[in-house]
Amino acid sequence: MENIDKEEVKRRGRKPKNQIKEVQINKEQTKFFVDLSNKQESLSLIFDFLLKCNEKNYGKPILFKDLCLYAVSKLTAKDIDKIKEQSLSEMEKVEIALLDHNKKTGQSLTLGEFLVKKLGIN
Numbered sequence: 001m002e003n004i005d006k007e008e009v010k011r012r013g014r015k016p017k018n019q020i021k022e023v024q025i026n027k028e029q030t031k032f033f034v035d036l037s038n039k040q041e042s043l044s045l046i047f048d049f050l051l052k053c054n055e056k057n058y059g060k061p062i063l064f065k066d067l068c069l070y071a072v073s074k075l076t077a078k079d080i081d082k083i084k085e086q087s088l089s090e091m092e093k094v095e096i097a098l099l100d101h102n103k104k105t106g107q108s109l110t111l112g113e114f115l116v117k118k119l120g121i122n
Contacts, residue, residue: 046067049067094111094115
């Protein structure tokens with residue numbers, strides 16, 4: 001009988017609530033697609049940038065890929081923090097506030113107790 005690592009065994013069904021999701025990046029991926037069909041504002045912003053960039057007499061046409069590569073090289077640690085914050089749902093923000101409060105005060109309030117305290121409900 002072979003030893004099977006616990007990491008290799010994949011369980012089916014629901015994941016535990018407090019389990020941290022591990023993101024795996026496929027570094028062999030060479031193509032990326034951006035679907036902006038439902039985001040007309042973002043799409044028009046991109047087209048405006050492309051039009052401005054291509055108002056020139058010389059050089060090859062500037063593509064969306066060129067804009068992306070330039071923009072990604074300009075991202076700072078603060079920008080990455082903002083992007084991470086934007087990815088949080090409302091409840092995740094509340095849970096983070098609860099954890100920070102419990103750590104700061106040394107208490108172990110539940111989510112309900114924390115909300116009652118913050119909202120001033122008696």
